[in-house]
Amino acid sequence: MSITRRNLIVTGAAATAALAAPRIARAQALPRNVRLVIGSSSTGGDTYQNSAIVADALSEHLGINMRVDAVGASEAFRALGRDSRGTTLMMFHDQSYLQQLYGVEGSEDPFAAYTVGQTVAINPGNAYLVAKSSPYQTMEDVLAAAANGERIRVAIQPGGVSEIGFSAMVNAAKVRAPGSEANIVAVNTGDQADKNQAMWDGLADVINGSIQANEQFTQLPDDDQRAMRFVWITARPETLQQAPAEGMGNTTRDDLLRYASPQTSVTLDGSQDFTFDKEFFFLYNSEMDTAIIDQVDAALTEIYAAGAIQERQLGSFFIPNFLNFADAQAHLTAKRDTYAEVIAEIS
Amino acid sequence: MFEFITPLFCLLIVAGTFAGIVFGAIPGLTATMAVAVCLPLTYPLGLENGLALLLGLYVGGISGGLVPAILLGIPGTPSSITTTFDGFPMATAGEGEKALRIGIVSSLVGGLVSLAILFLFAPTLADFAIEFSYVEKFLIIFFALTVMAALSKDLLLGIFSGMLGIFISLIGQYDINNGGNGHIRLVPDGWDYYLDTGFSLLPVLIGLFGLTAILEQAEIGVPKGHSREDLKVGSESTFSFGIFRNQIGNLMRSSCIGTFVGILPGVGGSAASLLAYSNAKSFSRHPETFGKGEPAGIVASEAGNNGLTGGALVPLLSLGIPGDSTTAILIGAFTLQGIQVGPLFIGNNPDTWSAMIVAMLIANIAMFLLMYLAIRHLALVVTVPKHILFPVILMMCVVGAYTINYGIIFDVWTLLIFGLFGWLAVKLRLEVAPFIIGFILGPSAEIYFVKSLESFGDVSIFFTKSWIACVLWLLIIASLAGSLYFSRRAKSETAGE
Amino acid sequence: MGSLTQVTIDFDTSHLVFPIIIGTVLGLLGLAILIRDRASIAAAPGYWRHIWQEMDKVRFFGTIVLTLAYFGAMVPVGNIWPNTGMGFLICSVPYVFAVGVLYLHDRRPRNLWPIALLAVIAPPLSWWLFSYVFFLALP
Numbered sequence: 002m003s004i005t006r007r008n009l010i011v012t013g014a015a016a017t018a019a020l021a022a023p024r025i026a027r028a029q030a031l032p033r034n035v036r037l038v039i040g041s042s043s044t045g046g047d048t049y050q051n052s053a054i055v056a057d058a059l060s061e062h063l064g065i066n067m068r069v070d071a072v073g074a075s076e077a078f079r080a081l082g083r084d085s086r087g088t089t090l091m092m093f094h095d096q097s098y099l100q101q102l103y104g105v106e107g108s109e110d111p112f113a114a115y116t117v118g119q120t121v122a123i124n125p126g127n128a129y130l131v132a133k134s135s136p137y138q139t140m141e142d143v144l145a146a147a148a149n150g151e152r153i154r155v156a157i158q159p160g161g162v163s164e165i166g167f168s169a170m171v172n173a174a175k176v177r178a179p180g181s182e183a184n185i186v187a188v189n190t191g192d193q194a195d196k197n198q199a200m201w202d203g204l205a206d207v208i209n210g211s212i213q214a215n216e217q218f219t220q221l222p223d224d225d226q227r228a229m230r231f232v233w234i235t236a237r238p239e240t241l242q243q244a245p246a247e248g249m250g251n252t253t254r255d256d257l258l259r260y261a262s263p264q265t266s267v268t269l270d271g272s273q274d275f276t277f278d279k280e281f282f283f284l285y286n287s288e289m290d291t292a293i294i295d296q297v298d299a300a301l302t303e304i305y306a307a308g309a310i311q312e313r314q315l316g317s318f319f320i321p322n323f324l325n326f327a328d329a330q331a332h333l334t335a336k337r338d339t340y341a342e343v344i345a346e347i348s
Numbered sequence: 349m350f351e352f353i354t355p356l357f358c359l360l361i362v363a364g365t366f367a368g369i370v371f372g373a374i375p376g377l378t379a380t381m382a383v384a385v386c387l388p389l390t391y392p393l394g395l396e397n398g399l400a401l402l403l404g405l406y407v408g409g410i411s412g413g414l415v416p417a418i419l420l421g422i423p424g425t426p427s428s429i430t431t432t433f434d435g436f437p438m439a440t441a442g443e444g445e446k447a448l449r450i451g452i453v454s455s456l457v458g459g460l461v462s463l464a465i466l467f468l469f470a471p472t473l474a475d476f477a478i479e480f481s482y483v484e485k486f487l488i489i490f491f492a493l494t495v496m497a498a499l500s501k502d503l504l505l506g507i508f509s510g511m512l513g514i515f516i517s518l519i520g521q522y523d524i525n526n527g528g529n530g531h532i533r534l535v536p537d538g539w540d541y542y543l544d545t546g547f548s549l550l551p552v553l554i555g556l557f558g559l560t561a562i563l564e565q566a567e568i569g570v571p572k573g574h575s576r577e578d579l580k581v582g583s584e585s586t587f588s589f590g591i592f593r594n595q596i597g598n599l600m601r602s603s604c605i606g607t608f609v610g611i612l613p614g615v616g617g618s619a620a621s622l623l624a625y626s627n628a629k630s631f632s633r634h635p636e637t638f639g640k641g642e643p644a645g646i647v648a649s650e651a652g653n654n655g656l657t658g659g660a661l662v663p664l665l666s667l668g669i670p671g672d673s674t675t676a677i678l679i680g681a682f683t684l685q686g687i688q689v690g691p692l693f694i695g696n697n698p699d700t701w702s703a704m705i706v707a708m709l710i711a712n713i714a715m716f717l718l719m720y721l722a723i724r725h726l727a728l729v730v731t732v733p734k735h736i737l738f739p740v741i742l743m744m745c746v747v748g749a750y751t752i753n754y755g756i757i758f759d760v761w762t763l764l765i766f767g768l769f770g771w772l773a774v775k776l777r778l779e780v781a782p783f784i785i786g787f788i789l790g791p792s793a794e795i796y797f798v799k800s801l802e803s804f805g806d807v808s809i810f811f812t813k814s815w816i817a818c819v820l821w822l823l824i825i826a827s828l829a830g831s832l833y834f835s836r837r838a839k840s841e842t843a844g845e
Numbered sequence: 846m847g848s849l850t851q852v853t854i855d856f857d858t859s860h861l862v863f864p865i866i867i868g869t870v871l872g873l874l875g876l877a878i879l880i881r882d883r884a885s886i887a888a889a890p891g892y893w894r895h896i897w898q899e900m901d902k903v904r905f906f907g908t909i910v911l912t913l914a915y916f917g918a919m920v921p922v923g924n925i926w927p928n929t930g931m932g933f934l935i936c937s938v939p940y941v942f943a944v945g946v947l948y949l950h951d952r953r954p955r956n957l958w959p960i961a962l963l964a965v966i967a968p969p970l971s972w973w974l975f976s977y978v979f980f981l982a983l984p
Contacts, residue, residue: 034928035984042753044384045670045680046669054387068928070754070982073383075544080720080755088927107544154561159856160524170745178540189802189856191527191795194669196611202481204803213683225690227667250688316686375873385979452857504881508874515867522860566908569901570948649875703857735961736947739941740967742912746919746984747971751963774894794863802859807850 008264030292032088035067038080042073047124047319051091051281054313055121058304059297075107081115085288091115094124094163098337102344106162109160112283112334117332119301120281120329122319125236125244126211128260129155129166129229130219132200133228140233140265143170143207147185148178156188156196156205162279165340166235166267169275171347173267178317182347201227212257214317216250228343233267234260243320264318275343278321280336281328298325352396353702360397361707361737368408372415375422375741376554376748379409380674387680393780396687396703402681404672405442407657407711411719412616413449414650419444419729420741422558426549426788427617427653431627432557432646433499433781434638441641443578445727449587450643451650452719454599456652459712460602462610466665468707470694474666477611478491482803484713486796487820489789492619494824496782497831499639507777508691513786518794520546524616526795542758551749552787556780558745559767562738566776567728595647597756598628601649606638609652610659610671617656617672618788631832639781654678658708665693665701751760907947915940918948923984930983937968 009241009244039054041048049071056067072080081091088105096227111117129140137143137153148154155170157163159205167187175182188205190196199205212234221228230251238261241254248254257265262274268276285294304310311321325334350721363475364386368697371382379778382405390398413424418435431451438447465473466812480488493510500506519535520543522528535543565571592599602624609620660671661678670676682689687697718728729737749759769781800809810817854862880884914934923932945960946952975981 031926036755036928043676044387045677049682050680057388066928068980068982070758072754073545076753076756079541084927086927105524105531107540158524158527160530189527190799191523191525194663195527197482197667197669198478201478202803213688215692217678217692219669222693225691231579250690250692317683318686334713381981417868456896504874504878508871508878511867511871511874515864515871518864518867529856529860531857533860533864563908565905566948567900569904571948572950646852709900735945735950738948738959739944739963742944743937743941743968743971746916746937747975750933750984751975751981755984757916757984760916760984764916768909791868798854798859799861801852801862802854802856805851805853807852 022322030290030296031059031063031065032086033065034088035065035266036038036089037067037069038072038077038089038091040074040077040097041071042071044071044244048281049320050317051122054310055092055342058310059300061302062304067229068077078109078313081284082287085286087289087293091282091284093284094162094279099161099165102341103160103164112337114287116285116287117330117333120280120282120322120324122281123240123322124279124316125240125320126213126318127162127166127277128210128215128231129207129233129236130210130229131232133223133230135206137206140267143232144174144177145303147174148181151184153169153185153207154188154205155185156199156208158191159187159189164276166209168343168347169267172343173275173312175347176268176271188302200231207232212249231260233265236261237278238275240278245315249318264328294326352699353706358710360401361710364401364404366712366718368405369412369718372409372412372424374744374748374751375416375424375558376524376550376745378425380677381405381752381776382409382605383674383677387677390423390681391684393609395687396712397701399704400707402678403707404711404714407708407715410653410657411455411715414455415726418447418451419726419792421561422554426553427621427656428649429618429784430621430649434642439730444730445723446587448723448727449645450591450646452648452716454650455590455654456712456716458606458654459657461646461842462607462655463705463708463712465607466658466661470662471666473611473662475661479816480612481816482796482799484816484820485612486793487810487817487824488612488615489619489793489796489826491820491824492622492783493789493793494803494827497620497655497828498626498629498747499781502777503835505777506779506782510782510786511785514790514793515748516547517787517790520544523791527799547762548753548759550752551786553758553768553784554745555763555766556770556784558741558762560770562742563767563771565734573773574829591643598644598647598652601627603655606652606655607659607713610656611662613663613669613671614792616792617653620656621649621652622785624648626827630827635834662685663687666691674729738750870983883942906943906946911940911943930972932984934968934972941967
């Protein structure tokens with residue numbers, strides 16, 4: 002954890018890494034100094050936080066130095082592509098392949114160009130909201146209105162995690178009432194502040210948001226112009242079930258579950274519901290020695306078996322979700338294929 | 349009520365403020381980075397103590413930027429650019445110490461005024477801030493851009509330089525995170541590997557101010573530096589608080605402008621000191637002295653950028669939306685402790701709220717004392733021989749450029765590119781100050797302008813959106829008319845001489 | 846106001862709107878400068894010849910060449926010991942020394958000592974501070 006790393010610095014600044022004895026004497030494939038680049042340039046965001054938790058745990062467990070560098074997606078992929086020695090690893094989430102599926106300029110298929118690795122956690126927060134005074138109270142209202150020919154404007158940040166739920170809405174409208182998908186239109190905005198502002202300015206009927214950032218707005222009195230209401234949480238119900246029972250703020254886990262499948266249904270194909278979990282996973286250079294992947298597999302298995310990391314993740318509202326390399330690859334490939342179909346279906 | 353005030357709490361604020369000043373004072377290292385670097389430390393400290401450290405870093409980091417701005421002419425942080433305009437001329441005239449004192453006192457006032465506004469009016473102001481849509485934000489940016497005209501020595505060349513700055517800032521991706529479509533433009537073939545996200549601000553800034561200045565010195569053979577005797581510490585430049593007697597209006601206005609700009613999410617820190625500076629210039633009875641070592645310029649710039657500190661916390665604490673890049677990282681500190689920020693924050697966490705106010709208060713006082721006591725030692729920087737000082741500055745510029753985006757080597761090359769560009773620009777009589785202002789404000793101007801038209805589909809929206817838009821237009825027209833008037837008056841005066 | 850003021854911006858091409866506007870304004874301003882300052886622009890060759898003659902060429906181009914070498918060497922050197930900041934440390938020592946000597950006027954050995962001392966103290970100090978205490982990336 003971060004305490005150890007800092008303690009090391011404070012108490013033994015002189016004992017540089019070169020001198021420090023490794024704490025675990027085992028075949029060490031991972032280099033001593035590892036740079037974990039992330040696909041976000043924010044050090045206050047969820048990708049950084051989640052990566053820091055994992056990097057601290059791995060550093061302590063393996064006796065190495067692992068530093069998280071928030072260089073942003075394009076630079077992170079470039080840095081990973083340059084380094085096949087395993088001194089640069091990457092952690093990112095579903096955005097890594099979604100941006101390619103959405104055709105964002107300059108993005109590559111990470112499954113082909115890199116090696117997709119272990120998943121470590123889920124941020125279950127991805128949500129859609131309406132203004133409290135909105136005529137649409139539920140997702141059902143939204144889709145019914147679209148079927149009736151009303152235009153529904155949805156504020157998203159295009160080309161990734163924020164857009165996938167919108168695509169699912171369009172797809173569901175198409176499944177329910179073919180032709181009505183044209184009534185659900187995107188309002189392309191930027192970060193959360195922009196999306197909220199789009200609602201307050203009357204430019205959007207539905208906005209993409211998150212449980213963490215928007216829950217307090219749902220607690221405001223009805224006459225407050227800033228008040229919002231959840232209509233849909235995209236996470237799988239089994240993911241939300243693992244969240245702390247007290248939920249977030251004044252919204253309990255049971256309250257949150259009301260907005261997620263199956264209680265709130267956005268259909269995928271008429272029988273199944275569409276769900277989306279924002280998962281964080283490792284990415285490796287495709288030419289890197291696979292012994293490193295095995296070592297990370299072994300280390301994470303032990304770390305997750307010990308159990309401390311889960312507490313820390315839950316404390317920051319992340320759902321622990323370790324899948325070893327083989328399972329993660331199968332899971333993420335299947336996940337990507339599902340979303341590729343949805344996106345192909347509506348475009 | 350105040351049981352969070354422990355010796356540790358106070359110690360952390362002072363330590364944070366000190367470290368923040370150091371970060372701010374090194375060209376290329378910013379308050380944002382100081383807070384980011386220390387964020388992991390706050391996990392074991394707990395919320396109140398963690399915030400004490402981070403707020404100290406924030407206040408210190410914003411203030412520390414004035415030191416290199418005044419003494420070396422290199423803004424330590426983007427928000428201290430306007431401090432260089434008058435601070436550096438004062439330092440070269442041997443009044444570095446006086447300029448520092450003025451800057452520090454103004455920083456303190458700016459910080460305290462904005463803190464008082466934060467404490468008294470946070471929720472009300474947040475309600476007002478959400479009245480600002482893309483249209484009003486564009487007009488604020490446009491208003492800040494009119495400063496280019498006020499800062500130009502030659503109106504035509506100055507505005508051309510500013511436009512060039514905007515143009516260069518548009519290179520690369522139309523940023524998807526701010527609402528763009530992610531397409532890359534203005535990048536020559538084969539360069540998208542380096543330029544897909546454009547040039548980053550900080551390397552451009554320290555290249556233009558730091559490297560350019562050193563190249564200019566090298567060009568004239570690095571004449572021997574100041575000797576200690578040059579530093580006027582005698583009676584003629586003594587600082588007294590009397591300087592501020594005529595500056596009370598300026599101080600209060602600038603502090604309020606800084607606070608207000610801080611409240612608007614996305615408008616950004618550099619706009620605060622720019623607006624304060626241009627405002628001070630238009631209100632001044634002798635605007636022609638600005639840019640040549642006018643104390644009122646330092647007062648406006650520093651009161652403005654420290655005013656930002658309290659302002660940027662308003663949307664953070666009452667909407668859960670950061671007011672600038674540093675407060676964006678503060679959100680991380682809250683989530684690390686499992687605390688939500690949003691419209692209910694102040695009501696749900698009264699203790700944390702008062703701890704933050706007290707921490708900001710102590711941090712401002714600590715900043716003042718630490719810097720005020722250090723002034724005599726700081727001012728000696730200009731006595732260091734250039735062959736010792738310059739290599740160290742060059743090395744620190746590299747550290748700053750490389751670490752600002754957590755390790756991108758192209759940022760180091762950017763430093764050199766813009767160092768050379770700056771040298772060439774001066775030779776071509778282009779003006780660096782409007783250029784950098786255009787470069788800083790260009791991306792926000794683009795987003796808000798294009799998004800206004802995209803959302804409303806009508807150019808007239810800029811005039812008809814709200815009464816706020818109308819007020820902003822009046823300010824813009826007044827600012828432009830003022831610049832034109834002064835430019836003509838200055839011309840006729842030089843012609844009459 | 847009617848249709849005169851109406852504009853439709855297609856999101857997919859919206860990245861070009863602002864560059865075109867600014868580019869046009871820039872072009873017009875450039876043209877205005879060309880016309881207004883045609884006399885001094887015509888005199889440019891003489892102006893540059895003067896700059897060239899007055900220039901301290903060794904120090905000016907020396908700075909550029911040293912800086913190019915410094916920036917260029919940092920990454921390859923750093924790659925030998927990845928993620929340790931060694932590239933920065935190893936390249937900064939000679940660079941600081943060389944620039945210091947370049948800017949020195951009186952290059953007697955007595956005056957070289959302070960620069961040598963600076964070159965062995967300043968880079969390791971900042972390397973230690975940034976990579977160990979602040980845990981930041983250096984090349």
